Amino acid sequence: MRKTVLITGAAGFLGSHLCDKFISEEYRVIAMDNLITGDLKNISHLFQLENFEFYHHDVTKFVHVPGNVDYILHFASPASPIDYLKIPIQTLKVGSLGTHNLLGLAKEKNARILIASTSEVYGDPLIHPQNEEYYGNVNTIGPRGVYDEAKRFQESITMAYHRFHGLETRIARIFNTYGPRMRLNDGRVIPAFIGQALRGENLTVFGDGSQTRSFCYVDDEVEGIYRLLLSDYALPMNIGNPEEITILDFANEIIKLTGTEQKIVFEPLPQDDPLQREPDITKAKQILEWEPKVSRREGMQKTFEYFKNLSKEELFKSEHKDFSKHNRG
Template identity: 55%
Template sequence: MRNLITGGAGFLGSHLVDRLMQAGEEVICLDNYFTGRKANVSNWIGHSNFELIRHDVTEPIKLEVDRIWHLACPASPIHYQFNPIKTAKTSFLGTYNMLGLARRVGARFLLASTSEIYGDPEIHPQPESYRGCVNTIGIRSCYDEGKRIAETLCFDYQRMHDTEIRVMRIFNTYGPRMLPDDGRVVSNFIVQALRGESITVYGDGSQTRSFCYVDDLIEGMIRLMNSNETGPINIGNPGEFTIRQLAELVRDRINPDLKIITKSLPKDDPLQRQPLINLAKQHLHWEPKIALSQGLDITIEYFREQLRHTSAND
């Protein structure tokens, strides 16, 4: 198989690169390095099965591939709100361009969608049949609505052009290669604790999230691509934790003496987020294997090494 991974140098993309390369497949990694890092895939540079291209998916590109894994889009609030118009363009034009490529070369296409399409949900936990509660004009809309139109494009290409699509809705994922400054709750807490700072919780900490370790997520992604299922299918860990519980787990692993402080909750921040994964269990025979405690230990060691390396170079 010849695979194109957009956003391939990013957090999720680079882990997918590893899995496909280890399986002996050919991989073209496409990234504009807005949030991706060449270092994430540097161990494959020079390998005969690997090609790295610097490219922005909002511009068309011509390639011959069998499968397209469309992961390109900033996924953390800090990054996607930095340039919301660019984020919306990436979701719409990027998906449009990659679907056009899939149609021309007959490639199977997987969209990395998101649990954010459910917005601030009125149904809990969230099944794939739930249509969401999204603010169309809020500060998160560039990403939430961007992914919704990306899903729309996928199904319109399927209906009009028989394009073979797979749509996965990714819930909160964490693990090595997250950026230390990406504003996501797991990396925020770990980096603050390792630096000896107070851990900042937004709101009263009662809002909930479900955290899936990256290896589990990539396994679900590969199973969906290899299946006959179109989706959308939720891929995430159904274990539900409050943000305060997460802060306490991180603090107790790094420095139990650290304080937990609170600040006001950002606008449109969802109060609950938990996937129903019945479809993934039934059709993909997939469910997460790595507990939050185990995944946190691995992620903490990754960030500890990153911060140690940064300090040594200062």
Template identity: 70%
Template sequence: MKRVLITGGAGFLGSHLCERFLAEGYSVICMDNLVTGSLDNIEHLFGRKEFLFMNQDVTEFIHVPGHLDAILHFASPASPIDYLELPIQTLKVGSLGTHKALGLAKAKGARFLLASTSECYGDPEVHPQKEDYWGNVNPVGPRGVYDEAKRFAEAMTMAYHRFHGVETRIIRIFNTYGPRMRLNDGRALPAFMGQALEGRPITVFGDGSQTRSFCFVDDLVEGIWRLLNSSEVLPTNIGNPAEMTILDFAKKVLELTGSVSTLTFKDLPADDPKVRQPDISKARRVLGWEPTIDLDTGLKRTLEYFRTKVDERSARRGSVAAGDAAGS
């Protein structure tokens, strides 16, 4: 049986990858220190003999007995609220964590796939963004801890490929959404959906004219699977090129949820990208991949998940309030 290690496997993307590799007949080792990941995302996999969870920080020494065919390095805070609150951890997992994971891949003769990001392009001066664009990143700004951690991780990955001959793959992930995103992770979709479902004002940063391109998680996972099994070494964009403004996206969430929430506007965070759209011509050509799930379909599937999470949060608040009242 083929065997894969997925670091950050209890996170949003990692948990979906665990499911995909199990479905493909792999034995899956899920490694996560649960700083931003959650056991809720993978609890349905416990009890399967092909699945093993390791509660471990990937920046420390990694020991995995037995063979490994592949390592997918997805461990990292990935949302603005996380990497701004965890700047040192973000830098460490991008540097030390990538080094440890690559060292394990070298020792095991395993193929290595790095989860990089469109944030490598920074606030881009080229639109849409192609893989040969080097980016416009502020290394000393607050977002630099994430942007530069991923840029370093890409350089480390290519060094291990060129110097040690490790089989490596690099995916640059653009905005992705779907079930298992956290309500409080700071990204537009969970923030908008949580606020809309609870009837709170929807917070739009800036005037909402900045653009994003939203890819449903199932499409992304398919792209990751194809890239891992390809022979492409250099970075490859995976995302949905359908671009829209944040303001239009907020209005779409309002329409979908039927919410009575109003819009409120706040200052744009420092170095927030004004545009974000992947050029996926390489993915189409090399992987035969492009997204197949349109935004309306993906949002409806995601909304079902967030309704459940909002109901659970409301129930917890009700229990706490009831307990406080009983104790007063």
């Protein structure tokens, strides 16, 4: 019999690629999303498959799934600053109430659960690169705190279930990931730069551009997450690409990639924006025998081709989702 995996946040960027991965590995996939930031077009190609089903549901409400569930991957959360600054309460709720509900479901089903944490738990780090033993340098009450603290609580309650209930848990600390199906106007660096270039706009760099990021192509990220789920390692693990680049250098790469002649303009650095981001993936290499394989040049070319093929309507539209009904506490 096929094993069954429940994937929350399944209509989002990373969640949809995880659906593809588990379908390709011949799992039965139950996809769940409330579609606040997700989009059904990301998983519409799977709807006709016998071993795929979709639940339109908010995991901050009680979660019930009939039948056997072997694995749960909790990826339901706003992940971009534009989103979690618009829906701060929902962001906190999905990291706390949502995680609690899914841990309870995992306990009921005797399922192994992997939760999607983030490099943002490190805050604006004082060590470089960041390893899993670093506790972070965070601002709990800053504008980014709604996301950072939701993820830090998520890790804490997951480890509590692991230690107190003996639940099989896995924690993936995900660093910047990119690829096809990213939302063009979600505020993250790569779609923001590519969108500006394709629209003929100047590229906006915050601060002086000396801050760094490390970008991992989605296929590599998904493979790392998959291996972590099937491993015996219960503590948090960094999954990302350690190839670091400054934002200014990356903006120039985008201009070269797109063949445009835009200028770079500078804006003030947002509050608590981390100045350095680079994962130490020693544990992933040793325990999972995993490291990224797709070069930034190859990954960015694939990503650019995806965005280049969007319609003009998609390219020029701004984010218009109505978050108001979800922003209640």
